[in-house]
Amino acid sequence: MPELPEVAGLSAFLGTQLRGAVLTKIQIVSFAVLKTADPPYSVLEGRTITGVERRGKFIIVDAGGTYLAFHLAKAGWLRYTESPTHAQLSRGKGYIAARLEFTRAGPDAASGEAHLGIDLTEAGTKKSLALYVVRDPVEIPGIASLGPEPLSPSFDLDAFAGILSTSTQQIKGLLRNQGVIAGIGNAYSDEILHAARISPFAIAKSLGPDAVKVLYDSMHSVLGAAVAEAVGKAPNELKDAKRSTMRVHGRTGQPCPVCGDTVREVSFADRSLQYCPTCQTGGKILADRRTSRFLK
Template structure:
Protein backbone atom coordinates (compact mmCIF):
# COMPACT_ATOMS: atom_id res chain seq x y z
CA UNK A 1 0.00 0.00 0.00
CA UNK A 2 1.40 3.41 -0.91
CA UNK A 3 1.84 5.62 2.15
CA UNK A 4 2.69 9.25 2.83
CA UNK A 5 6.06 9.44 0.99
CA UNK A 6 4.88 7.65 -2.16
CA UNK A 7 1.54 9.45 -2.26
CA UNK A 8 3.29 12.81 -1.81
CA UNK A 9 5.67 12.03 -4.67
CA UNK A 10 2.78 10.82 -6.81
CA UNK A 11 0.79 14.02 -6.20
CA UNK A 12 3.86 16.12 -7.02
CA UNK A 13 4.43 14.16 -10.24
CA UNK A 14 0.82 14.54 -11.33
CA UNK A 15 0.80 18.26 -10.52
CA UNK A 16 3.90 18.77 -12.63
CA UNK A 17 2.77 16.71 -15.62
CA UNK A 18 -0.96 17.49 -15.68
CA UNK A 19 -1.12 21.16 -14.71
CA UNK A 20 -2.91 22.95 -17.55
CA UNK A 21 -3.98 19.71 -19.27
CA UNK A 22 -7.68 19.44 -20.15
CA UNK A 23 -9.64 16.35 -19.23
CA UNK A 24 -11.03 14.97 -22.49
CA UNK A 25 -12.54 11.69 -21.33
CA UNK A 26 -13.21 9.81 -18.10
CA UNK A 27 -13.94 6.09 -18.07
CA UNK A 28 -14.98 4.12 -15.01
CA UNK A 29 -14.51 0.38 -15.52
CA UNK A 30 -15.62 -0.75 -12.05
CA UNK A 31 -18.95 0.04 -10.46
CA UNK A 32 -17.44 -0.48 -7.00
CA UNK A 33 -14.62 2.02 -7.44
CA UNK A 34 -16.76 5.17 -7.85
CA UNK A 35 -18.05 6.33 -4.47
CA UNK A 36 -19.96 9.48 -5.51
CA UNK A 37 -22.73 10.34 -7.98
CA UNK A 38 -23.12 14.12 -7.63
CA UNK A 39 -21.43 15.74 -9.43
CA UNK A 40 -21.21 13.04 -12.13
CA UNK A 41 -17.72 11.98 -13.18
CA UNK A 42 -18.49 13.22 -16.70
CA UNK A 43 -18.54 16.76 -15.29
CA UNK A 44 -14.73 16.60 -15.19
CA UNK A 45 -14.56 16.51 -18.99
CA UNK A 46 -13.59 19.82 -20.55
CA UNK A 47 -11.99 21.12 -17.36
CA UNK A 48 -8.31 22.01 -17.00
CA UNK A 49 -6.20 20.55 -14.19
CA UNK A 50 -4.83 23.29 -11.95
CA UNK A 51 -2.95 21.12 -9.47
CA UNK A 52 -2.70 17.98 -7.38
CA UNK A 53 -2.05 17.47 -3.68
CA UNK A 54 -1.82 14.83 -1.01
CA UNK A 55 -4.28 14.58 1.86
CA UNK A 56 -3.23 11.74 4.13
CA UNK A 57 -3.02 8.81 1.71
CA UNK A 58 -5.49 10.40 -0.72
CA UNK A 59 -4.56 12.25 -3.92
CA UNK A 60 -6.75 15.13 -5.06
CA UNK A 61 -6.67 16.45 -8.63
CA UNK A 62 -8.20 19.94 -8.96
CA UNK A 63 -9.98 20.45 -12.28
CA UNK A 64 -11.46 23.96 -12.43
CA UNK A 65 -13.20 23.68 -9.09
CA UNK A 66 -14.10 20.01 -9.19
CA UNK A 67 -11.84 17.47 -7.53
CA UNK A 68 -11.07 13.94 -8.58
CA UNK A 69 -9.95 12.28 -5.36
CA UNK A 70 -8.61 8.75 -5.20
CA UNK A 71 -7.28 6.36 -2.59
CA UNK A 72 -5.17 3.49 -3.89
CA UNK A 73 -5.86 1.13 -0.96
CA UNK A 74 -3.70 -1.98 -0.64
CA UNK A 75 -3.20 -3.06 -4.26
CA UNK A 76 -4.00 0.05 -6.27
CA UNK A 77 -1.54 2.01 -8.35
CA UNK A 78 -1.24 4.64 -11.08
CA UNK A 79 -0.04 4.24 -14.63
CA UNK A 80 0.83 7.47 -16.45
CA UNK A 81 1.58 7.65 -20.16
CA UNK A 82 2.21 10.21 -22.89
CA UNK A 83 1.11 7.68 -25.52
CA UNK A 84 -2.45 6.88 -24.41
CA UNK A 85 -4.73 4.46 -26.22
CA UNK A 86 -8.24 5.17 -27.50
CA UNK A 87 -9.47 1.69 -26.59
CA UNK A 88 -12.80 1.73 -24.75
CA UNK A 89 -12.62 -0.02 -21.39
CA UNK A 90 -15.07 -2.82 -20.69
CA UNK A 91 -16.94 -2.66 -17.41
CA UNK A 92 -15.64 -5.17 -14.90
CA UNK A 93 -12.92 -6.47 -17.18
CA UNK A 94 -9.21 -6.35 -16.42
CA UNK A 95 -7.25 -4.59 -13.72
CA UNK A 96 -7.88 -0.99 -14.85
CA UNK A 97 -10.52 0.54 -12.58
CA UNK A 98 -10.60 4.03 -14.12
CA UNK A 99 -8.98 5.86 -17.00
CA UNK A 100 -8.57 9.59 -17.60
CA UNK A 101 -7.50 11.06 -20.92
CA UNK A 102 -6.07 14.57 -21.29
CA UNK A 103 -5.00 16.99 -23.97
CA UNK A 104 -2.03 19.20 -23.23
CA UNK A 105 0.38 21.54 -24.99
CA UNK A 106 2.79 18.61 -25.21
CA UNK A 107 0.18 16.27 -26.68
CA UNK A 108 -2.23 13.62 -25.35
CA UNK A 109 -1.73 12.17 -21.88
CA UNK A 110 -3.29 9.24 -20.07
CA UNK A 111 -3.78 8.21 -16.45
CA UNK A 112 -4.96 4.75 -15.43
CA UNK A 113 -5.93 3.78 -11.89
CA UNK A 114 -5.20 0.08 -11.56
CA UNK A 115 -5.81 -2.55 -8.91
CA UNK A 116 -4.41 -6.06 -8.70
CA UNK A 117 -5.92 -9.04 -6.89
CA UNK A 118 -9.47 -10.00 -6.03
CA UNK A 119 -9.90 -7.94 -2.86
CA UNK A 120 -10.86 -4.51 -4.16
CA UNK A 121 -10.43 -1.33 -2.14
CA UNK A 122 -9.43 1.38 -4.60
CA UNK A 123 -11.81 4.33 -4.27
CA UNK A 124 -12.57 7.28 -6.57
CA UNK A 125 -14.59 10.36 -5.65
CA UNK A 126 -15.69 13.37 -7.71
CA UNK A 127 -16.47 16.21 -5.30
CA UNK A 128 -16.68 19.97 -5.09
CA UNK A 129 -14.48 20.03 -2.00
CA UNK A 130 -12.03 17.30 -0.88
CA UNK A 131 -13.49 17.62 2.63
CA UNK A 132 -16.67 16.07 1.20
CA UNK A 133 -14.78 12.75 1.13
CA UNK A 134 -15.52 11.08 4.50
CA UNK A 135 -12.02 9.62 4.82
CA UNK A 136 -10.43 13.04 4.33
CA UNK A 137 -12.83 14.81 6.70
CA UNK A 138 -11.88 12.29 9.40
CA UNK A 139 -8.08 12.57 8.99
CA UNK A 140 -5.94 13.26 12.01
CA UNK A 141 -3.02 15.72 11.91
CA UNK A 142 -0.40 15.32 9.22
CA UNK A 143 3.09 14.53 10.55
CA UNK A 144 4.51 17.43 8.53
CA UNK A 145 1.87 20.00 9.40
CA UNK A 146 3.16 23.00 11.41
CA UNK A 147 1.00 22.13 14.41
CA UNK A 148 2.30 18.58 14.76
CA UNK A 149 4.97 18.89 17.44
CA UNK A 150 6.15 16.56 20.18
CA UNK A 151 3.55 17.95 22.59
CA UNK A 152 0.79 17.10 20.12
CA UNK A 153 2.11 13.56 19.81
CA UNK A 154 2.40 13.24 23.60
CA UNK A 155 -1.24 14.32 23.95
CA UNK A 156 -2.37 11.80 21.31
CA UNK A 157 -0.48 8.93 22.91
CA UNK A 158 -1.39 9.88 26.46
CA UNK A 159 -5.09 9.50 25.72
CA UNK A 160 -4.83 6.09 24.05
CA UNK A 161 -4.86 2.63 25.60
CA UNK A 162 -4.16 1.03 22.21
CA UNK A 163 -0.94 -0.61 21.14
CA UNK A 164 1.37 1.92 19.52
CA UNK A 165 1.45 0.05 16.20
CA UNK A 166 -2.31 0.51 15.83
CA UNK A 167 -2.17 4.16 16.86
CA UNK A 168 0.40 4.98 14.19
CA UNK A 169 -1.68 3.25 11.52
CA UNK A 170 -4.96 4.93 12.43
CA UNK A 171 -5.66 7.64 9.85
CA UNK A 172 -8.04 9.46 12.19
CA UNK A 173 -5.20 9.79 14.72
CA UNK A 174 -2.17 10.57 12.49
CA UNK A 175 -2.61 10.88 8.74
CA UNK A 176 -0.50 9.10 6.14
CA UNK A 177 1.32 6.33 8.02
CA UNK A 178 0.47 2.73 7.18
CA UNK A 179 1.73 -0.75 7.94
CA UNK A 180 5.16 -0.45 6.33
CA UNK A 181 6.30 2.89 7.72
CA UNK A 182 4.89 2.19 11.17
CA UNK A 183 7.21 -0.85 11.29
CA UNK A 184 10.13 1.32 10.21
CA UNK A 185 9.31 4.14 12.62
CA UNK A 186 8.99 1.80 15.61
CA UNK A 187 12.28 0.13 14.72
CA UNK A 188 14.03 3.50 14.49
CA UNK A 189 12.47 4.56 17.82
CA UNK A 190 13.49 1.24 19.45
CA UNK A 191 9.89 0.73 20.53
CA UNK A 192 7.90 -2.51 20.71
CA UNK A 193 4.92 -2.56 18.34
CA UNK A 194 2.81 -3.83 21.24
CA UNK A 195 3.77 -1.10 23.70
CA UNK A 196 0.63 0.64 25.02
CA UNK A 197 0.60 4.20 23.73
CA UNK A 198 -0.07 5.92 27.04
CA UNK A 199 2.70 3.93 28.74
CA UNK A 200 5.46 5.73 26.80
CA UNK A 201 7.39 8.21 28.93
CA UNK A 202 8.50 11.60 27.64
CA UNK A 203 11.85 10.33 26.37
CA UNK A 204 10.14 7.53 24.45
CA UNK A 205 7.64 9.98 22.96
CA UNK A 206 10.50 12.21 21.85
CA UNK A 207 12.26 9.22 20.28
CA UNK A 208 9.09 8.28 18.46
CA UNK A 209 8.52 11.84 17.25
CA UNK A 210 12.08 12.05 15.95
CA UNK A 211 11.71 8.65 14.25
CA UNK A 212 8.48 9.69 12.51
CA UNK A 213 10.22 12.66 10.94
CA UNK A 214 13.52 10.96 10.16
CA UNK A 215 11.96 7.85 8.57
CA UNK A 216 9.28 9.69 6.62
CA UNK A 217 11.63 12.54 5.74
CA UNK A 218 14.24 10.18 4.32
CA UNK A 219 11.56 8.31 2.37
CA UNK A 220 10.19 11.57 0.99
CA UNK A 221 13.62 12.49 -0.33
CA UNK A 222 14.01 9.01 -1.85
CA UNK A 223 10.63 9.24 -3.59
CA UNK A 224 10.84 12.85 -4.75
CA UNK A 225 11.05 13.30 -8.51
CA UNK A 226 10.43 9.65 -9.32
CA UNK A 227 7.83 8.52 -11.85
CA UNK A 228 4.95 6.36 -10.58
CA UNK A 229 6.52 3.28 -12.14
CA UNK A 230 9.61 3.71 -9.92
CA UNK A 231 8.02 4.53 -6.59
CA UNK A 232 7.29 0.99 -5.38
CA UNK A 233 10.91 -0.08 -5.80
CA UNK A 234 12.09 3.12 -4.12
CA UNK A 235 9.90 2.31 -1.12
CA UNK A 236 11.19 -1.25 -0.78
CA UNK A 237 14.85 -0.36 -1.17
CA UNK A 238 15.25 1.53 2.10
CA UNK A 239 13.13 -0.65 4.40
CA UNK A 240 15.11 -2.02 7.36
CA UNK A 241 12.62 -4.42 8.94
CA UNK A 242 9.35 -4.24 7.03
CA UNK A 243 9.01 -7.23 4.70
CA UNK A 244 12.48 -8.38 5.85
CA UNK A 245 11.42 -11.40 7.92
CA UNK A 246 14.34 -13.76 8.49
CA UNK A 247 16.97 -11.26 7.39
CA UNK A 248 19.56 -9.73 9.74
CA UNK A 249 18.69 -6.40 11.32
CA UNK A 250 20.99 -3.80 9.73
CA UNK A 251 21.50 -2.15 13.14
CA UNK A 252 22.30 -5.06 15.46
CA UNK A 253 22.42 -8.18 13.29
CA UNK A 254 19.62 -10.00 15.10
CA UNK A 255 17.04 -11.84 12.96
CA UNK A 256 14.03 -9.76 11.93
CA UNK A 257 10.87 -11.44 13.24
CA UNK A 258 7.23 -11.35 12.16
CA UNK A 259 3.82 -11.39 13.82
CA UNK A 260 0.99 -12.33 11.47
CA UNK A 261 -2.67 -11.43 11.78
CA UNK A 262 -5.73 -12.33 9.70
CA UNK A 263 -4.94 -10.05 6.77
CA UNK A 264 -1.65 -8.36 7.58
CA UNK A 265 1.69 -8.80 9.35
CA UNK A 266 4.26 -6.71 11.15
CA UNK A 267 8.02 -7.05 11.37
CA UNK A 268 10.35 -6.05 14.19
CA UNK A 269 13.80 -6.65 15.65
CA UNK A 270 13.80 -8.30 19.10
CA UNK A 271 17.15 -6.86 20.16
CA UNK A 272 16.37 -3.30 19.04
CA UNK A 273 12.73 -3.18 20.11
CA UNK A 274 11.71 -5.78 22.69
CA UNK A 275 14.86 -6.38 24.77
CA UNK A 276 15.34 -9.70 23.03
CA UNK A 277 11.82 -10.98 23.66
CA UNK A 278 10.18 -12.88 20.80
CA UNK A 279 6.58 -11.72 20.43
CA UNK A 280 3.97 -14.45 20.08
CA UNK A 281 2.79 -14.95 16.52
CA UNK A 282 -0.99 -15.00 16.47
CA UNK A 283 -1.03 -17.73 13.86
CA UNK A 284 0.03 -20.11 16.62
CA UNK A 285 -0.94 -18.33 19.85
CA UNK A 286 -4.05 -16.41 20.91
CA UNK A 287 -2.21 -14.66 23.68
CA UNK A 288 0.82 -12.40 23.92
CA UNK A 289 3.15 -13.56 26.66
Protein backbone atom coordinates in the same frame (compact mmCIF):
# COMPACT_ATOMS: atom_id res chain seq x y z
CA MET B 1 0.00 -0.25 0.06
CA PRO B 2 1.06 3.27 -0.95
CA GLU B 3 1.62 5.41 2.13
CA LEU B 4 2.42 9.07 2.76
CA PRO B 5 5.84 9.15 1.00
CA GLU B 6 4.70 7.30 -2.12
CA VAL B 7 1.47 9.30 -2.32
CA ALA B 8 3.51 12.50 -1.92
CA GLY B 9 5.70 11.33 -4.80
CA LEU B 10 2.69 10.54 -6.98
CA SER B 11 1.05 13.87 -6.15
CA ALA B 12 4.19 15.83 -7.01
CA PHE B 13 4.64 13.93 -10.27
CA LEU B 14 1.02 14.41 -11.33
CA GLY B 15 1.12 18.07 -10.41
CA THR B 16 4.08 18.58 -12.73
CA GLN B 17 2.59 16.58 -15.59
CA LEU B 18 -1.09 17.56 -15.40
CA ARG B 19 -1.21 21.20 -14.33
CA GLY B 20 -2.65 23.08 -17.31
CA ALA B 21 -3.76 19.89 -19.08
CA VAL B 22 -7.38 19.30 -20.11
CA LEU B 23 -9.12 16.16 -18.92
CA THR B 24 -10.71 14.95 -22.16
CA LYS B 25 -12.15 11.55 -21.24
CA ILE B 26 -12.90 9.41 -18.20
CA GLN B 27 -13.72 5.73 -18.32
CA ILE B 28 -15.00 4.08 -15.15
CA VAL B 29 -14.16 0.44 -15.70
CA SER B 30 -14.80 -1.11 -12.29
CA PHE B 31 -18.36 -1.04 -10.99
CA ALA B 32 -17.13 -0.57 -7.42
CA VAL B 33 -14.50 2.16 -7.78
CA LEU B 34 -16.74 5.27 -8.07
CA LYS B 35 -18.10 6.24 -4.66
CA THR B 36 -20.06 9.39 -5.59
CA ALA B 37 -22.88 10.23 -7.98
CA ASP B 38 -23.39 14.00 -7.59
CA PRO B 39 -21.80 15.68 -9.42
CA PRO B 40 -21.51 13.04 -12.16
CA TYR B 41 -17.97 12.21 -13.20
CA SER B 42 -18.74 13.41 -16.74
CA VAL B 43 -18.68 17.05 -15.55
CA LEU B 44 -14.89 16.79 -15.33
CA GLU B 45 -14.48 16.20 -19.05
CA GLY B 46 -13.28 19.35 -20.80
CA ARG B 47 -11.99 20.94 -17.59
CA THR B 48 -8.45 22.20 -17.09
CA ILE B 49 -6.39 20.79 -14.22
CA THR B 50 -5.25 23.59 -11.93
CA GLY B 51 -3.44 21.59 -9.26
CA VAL B 52 -2.81 18.28 -7.51
CA GLU B 53 -2.40 17.81 -3.77
CA ARG B 54 -2.14 15.08 -1.15
CA ARG B 55 -4.12 14.67 2.05
CA GLY B 56 -3.19 11.60 4.04
CA LYS B 57 -3.17 8.77 1.50
CA PHE B 58 -5.61 10.59 -0.83
CA ILE B 59 -4.59 12.30 -4.06
CA ILE B 60 -6.82 15.23 -5.00
CA VAL B 61 -6.90 16.62 -8.56
CA ASP B 62 -8.38 20.12 -8.84
CA ALA B 63 -10.27 20.51 -12.10
CA GLY B 64 -11.19 24.16 -11.78
CA GLY B 65 -13.17 23.92 -8.56
CA THR B 66 -14.52 20.41 -9.03
CA TYR B 67 -12.30 17.73 -7.55
CA LEU B 68 -11.36 14.21 -8.56
CA ALA B 69 -9.93 12.38 -5.55
CA PHE B 70 -8.74 8.83 -5.25
CA HIS B 71 -7.36 6.45 -2.62
CA LEU B 72 -5.28 3.55 -3.90
CA ALA B 73 -6.04 1.32 -0.87
CA LYS B 74 -4.04 -1.87 -0.31
CA ALA B 75 -3.46 -3.14 -3.84
CA GLY B 76 -4.05 -0.10 -6.05
CA TRP B 77 -1.53 1.75 -8.17
CA LEU B 78 -1.27 4.39 -10.88
CA ARG B 79 0.11 3.84 -14.37
CA TYR B 80 1.10 6.93 -16.35
CA THR B 81 1.75 7.06 -20.09
CA GLU B 82 2.46 9.69 -22.71
CA SER B 83 1.24 7.30 -25.45
CA PRO B 84 -2.38 6.50 -24.49
CA THR B 85 -4.30 4.08 -26.72
CA HIS B 86 -7.74 5.75 -26.47
CA ALA B 87 -9.25 2.24 -26.51
CA GLN B 88 -12.73 1.71 -25.08
CA LEU B 89 -12.43 -0.66 -22.14
CA SER B 90 -14.96 -3.32 -21.16
CA ARG B 91 -16.56 -2.60 -17.81
CA GLY B 92 -16.02 -5.00 -14.97
CA LYS B 93 -13.07 -6.79 -16.59
CA GLY B 94 -9.34 -6.76 -15.96
CA TYR B 95 -7.25 -4.94 -13.38
CA ILE B 96 -7.88 -1.38 -14.65
CA ALA B 97 -10.43 0.38 -12.43
CA ALA B 98 -10.52 3.75 -14.23
CA ARG B 99 -8.81 5.41 -17.18
CA LEU B 100 -8.23 9.16 -17.54
CA GLU B 101 -7.10 10.86 -20.73
CA PHE B 102 -5.64 14.37 -21.02
CA THR B 103 -4.30 16.76 -23.62
CA ARG B 104 -1.66 19.36 -22.87
CA ALA B 105 -0.44 22.16 -25.09
CA GLY B 106 3.12 21.85 -26.30
CA PRO B 107 5.84 24.34 -25.31
CA ASP B 108 5.45 26.16 -28.64
CA ALA B 109 3.05 26.35 -31.58
CA ALA B 110 5.04 23.86 -33.62
CA SER B 111 4.93 21.19 -30.93
CA GLY B 112 1.20 20.56 -31.07
CA GLU B 113 -0.71 18.83 -28.29
CA ALA B 114 0.66 16.15 -26.00
CA HIS B 115 -1.63 13.27 -25.10
CA LEU B 116 -1.35 11.83 -21.59
CA GLY B 117 -3.04 8.89 -19.94
CA ILE B 118 -3.51 7.55 -16.41
CA ASP B 119 -4.83 4.13 -15.46
CA LEU B 120 -5.85 3.46 -11.89
CA THR B 121 -5.21 -0.24 -11.38
CA GLU B 122 -5.92 -2.75 -8.64
CA ALA B 123 -4.57 -6.26 -8.21
CA GLY B 124 -6.32 -9.09 -6.39
CA THR B 125 -9.96 -9.92 -5.84
CA LYS B 126 -10.67 -7.60 -2.90
CA LYS B 127 -11.53 -4.29 -4.56
CA SER B 128 -10.96 -1.31 -2.27
CA LEU B 129 -9.60 1.38 -4.59
CA ALA B 130 -11.92 4.39 -4.33
CA LEU B 131 -12.56 7.36 -6.64
CA TYR B 132 -14.66 10.42 -5.77
CA VAL B 133 -15.93 13.44 -7.70
CA VAL B 134 -16.85 16.25 -5.30
CA ARG B 135 -17.26 20.00 -5.03
CA ASP B 136 -15.13 20.10 -1.87
CA PRO B 137 -12.67 17.40 -0.72
CA VAL B 138 -14.02 17.51 2.83
CA GLU B 139 -17.23 15.96 1.48
CA ILE B 140 -15.27 12.69 1.38
CA PRO B 141 -15.66 10.97 4.78
CA GLY B 142 -12.14 9.55 4.73
CA ILE B 143 -10.69 13.04 4.25
CA ALA B 144 -13.00 14.80 6.70
CA SER B 145 -11.96 12.37 9.46
CA LEU B 146 -8.19 12.55 8.90
CA GLY B 147 -5.92 13.30 11.82
CA PRO B 148 -3.05 15.78 11.60
CA GLU B 149 -0.30 15.44 9.01
CA PRO B 150 2.78 14.05 10.80
CA LEU B 151 5.23 16.33 8.97
CA SER B 152 3.16 19.48 9.35
CA PRO B 153 4.94 22.25 11.32
CA SER B 154 1.82 22.63 13.45
CA PHE B 155 2.05 18.99 14.59
CA ASP B 156 4.71 19.51 17.23
CA LEU B 157 6.02 17.28 20.01
CA ASP B 158 3.45 18.54 22.51
CA ALA B 159 0.57 17.69 20.14
CA PHE B 160 2.01 14.21 19.57
CA ALA B 161 2.57 13.64 23.29
CA GLY B 162 -0.99 14.73 24.01
CA ILE B 163 -2.37 12.09 21.64
CA LEU B 164 -0.26 9.32 23.13
CA SER B 165 -0.94 10.29 26.76
CA THR B 166 -4.64 9.42 26.59
CA SER B 167 -4.53 6.36 24.33
CA THR B 168 -4.73 2.76 25.54
CA GLN B 169 -4.10 1.56 21.98
CA GLN B 170 -0.99 -0.40 21.04
CA ILE B 171 1.45 2.03 19.45
CA LYS B 172 1.59 0.15 16.13
CA GLY B 173 -2.16 0.46 15.69
CA LEU B 174 -2.20 4.09 16.81
CA LEU B 175 0.41 5.12 14.24
CA ARG B 176 -1.66 3.44 11.52
CA ASN B 177 -4.95 5.00 12.61
CA GLN B 178 -5.78 7.62 9.96
CA GLY B 179 -8.12 9.43 12.31
CA VAL B 180 -5.23 9.96 14.73
CA ILE B 181 -2.30 10.66 12.36
CA ALA B 182 -2.72 10.88 8.58
CA GLY B 183 -0.72 8.93 6.04
CA ILE B 184 1.24 6.30 7.99
CA GLY B 185 0.49 2.67 7.16
CA ASN B 186 1.81 -0.79 7.91
CA ALA B 187 5.28 -0.40 6.36
CA TYR B 188 6.32 2.96 7.76
CA SER B 189 4.92 2.26 11.22
CA ASP B 190 7.26 -0.77 11.31
CA GLU B 191 10.17 1.41 10.21
CA ILE B 192 9.40 4.23 12.65
CA LEU B 193 9.10 1.85 15.62
CA HIS B 194 12.33 0.10 14.67
CA ALA B 195 14.15 3.43 14.42
CA ALA B 196 12.75 4.41 17.83
CA ARG B 197 13.58 0.97 19.34
CA ILE B 198 10.00 0.57 20.61
CA SER B 199 7.89 -2.61 20.63
CA PRO B 200 4.92 -2.51 18.26
CA PHE B 201 2.77 -3.83 21.13
CA ALA B 202 3.71 -1.09 23.62
CA ILE B 203 0.68 0.78 24.95
CA ALA B 204 0.79 4.39 23.78
CA LYS B 205 0.16 6.07 27.12
CA SER B 206 2.79 3.90 28.83
CA LEU B 207 5.61 5.60 26.92
CA GLY B 208 7.60 8.07 29.00
CA PRO B 209 8.60 11.55 27.83
CA ASP B 210 12.00 10.42 26.55
CA ALA B 211 10.47 7.56 24.52
CA VAL B 212 7.80 9.87 23.11
CA LYS B 213 10.46 12.33 21.92
CA VAL B 214 12.52 9.56 20.35
CA LEU B 215 9.39 8.25 18.59
CA TYR B 216 8.45 11.73 17.37
CA ASP B 217 11.96 12.32 16.04
CA SER B 218 11.99 8.87 14.39
CA MET B 219 8.66 9.59 12.70
CA HIS B 220 10.12 12.76 11.21
CA SER B 221 13.42 11.23 10.16
CA VAL B 222 11.92 8.09 8.58
CA LEU B 223 9.07 9.86 6.78
CA GLY B 224 11.17 12.87 5.83
CA ALA B 225 13.85 10.70 4.23
CA ALA B 226 11.23 8.60 2.42
CA VAL B 227 9.44 11.67 1.04
CA ALA B 228 12.74 13.11 -0.17
CA GLU B 229 13.46 9.78 -1.89
CA ALA B 230 10.00 9.58 -3.50
CA VAL B 231 9.46 13.13 -4.77
CA GLY B 232 10.90 13.51 -8.25
CA LYS B 233 10.43 9.88 -9.24
CA ALA B 234 7.96 8.57 -11.83
CA PRO B 235 5.24 6.16 -10.64
CA ASN B 236 7.02 3.12 -12.08
CA GLU B 237 10.08 3.85 -9.91
CA LEU B 238 8.37 4.42 -6.56
CA LYS B 239 7.77 0.83 -5.44
CA ASP B 240 11.40 -0.18 -5.85
CA ALA B 241 12.51 3.02 -4.12
CA LYS B 242 10.28 2.19 -1.15
CA ARG B 243 11.52 -1.40 -0.85
CA SER B 244 15.15 -0.32 -1.01
CA THR B 245 14.81 1.90 2.08
CA MET B 246 13.09 -0.63 4.36
CA ARG B 247 15.16 -1.90 7.31
CA VAL B 248 12.70 -4.37 8.85
CA HIS B 249 9.40 -4.20 6.97
CA GLY B 250 9.16 -7.02 4.43
CA ARG B 251 12.54 -8.42 5.58
CA THR B 252 11.53 -11.35 7.76
CA GLY B 253 14.43 -13.72 8.34
CA GLN B 254 17.08 -11.22 7.27
CA PRO B 255 19.63 -9.68 9.64
CA CYS B 256 18.73 -6.39 11.30
CA PRO B 257 21.01 -3.71 9.77
CA VAL B 258 21.50 -2.16 13.22
CA CYS B 259 22.33 -5.12 15.48
CA GLY B 260 22.47 -8.21 13.25
CA ASP B 261 19.66 -10.08 15.01
CA THR B 262 17.11 -11.86 12.81
CA VAL B 263 14.09 -9.76 11.79
CA ARG B 264 10.92 -11.45 13.06
CA GLU B 265 7.31 -11.35 11.95
CA VAL B 266 3.90 -11.37 13.62
CA SER B 267 1.12 -12.44 11.27
CA PHE B 268 -2.50 -11.37 11.38
CA ALA B 269 -5.54 -12.25 9.30
CA ASP B 270 -4.78 -9.83 6.46
CA ARG B 271 -1.29 -8.43 7.11
CA SER B 272 1.89 -8.86 9.08
CA LEU B 273 4.35 -6.70 10.98
CA GLN B 274 8.11 -7.01 11.21
CA TYR B 275 10.40 -6.06 14.09
CA CYS B 276 13.83 -6.72 15.57
CA PRO B 277 13.76 -8.45 18.98
CA THR B 278 17.12 -7.07 20.11
CA CYS B 279 16.36 -3.48 19.07
CA GLN B 280 12.70 -3.35 20.10
CA THR B 281 11.59 -5.97 22.62
CA GLY B 282 14.60 -6.70 24.79
CA GLY B 283 15.16 -9.97 22.95
CA LYS B 284 11.60 -11.22 23.50
CA ILE B 285 9.96 -13.01 20.54
CA LEU B 286 6.42 -11.73 20.12
CA ALA B 287 3.64 -14.31 19.82
CA ASP B 288 2.07 -14.91 16.42
CA ARG B 289 -1.45 -13.49 16.42
CA ARG B 290 -2.73 -14.91 13.17
CA THR B 291 -6.24 -15.30 14.61
CA SER B 292 -6.19 -11.95 16.46
CA ARG B 293 -8.43 -9.04 15.61
CA PHE B 294 -5.54 -6.63 16.29
CA LEU B 295 -5.00 -4.06 13.51
CA LYS B 296 -8.12 -5.00 11.53
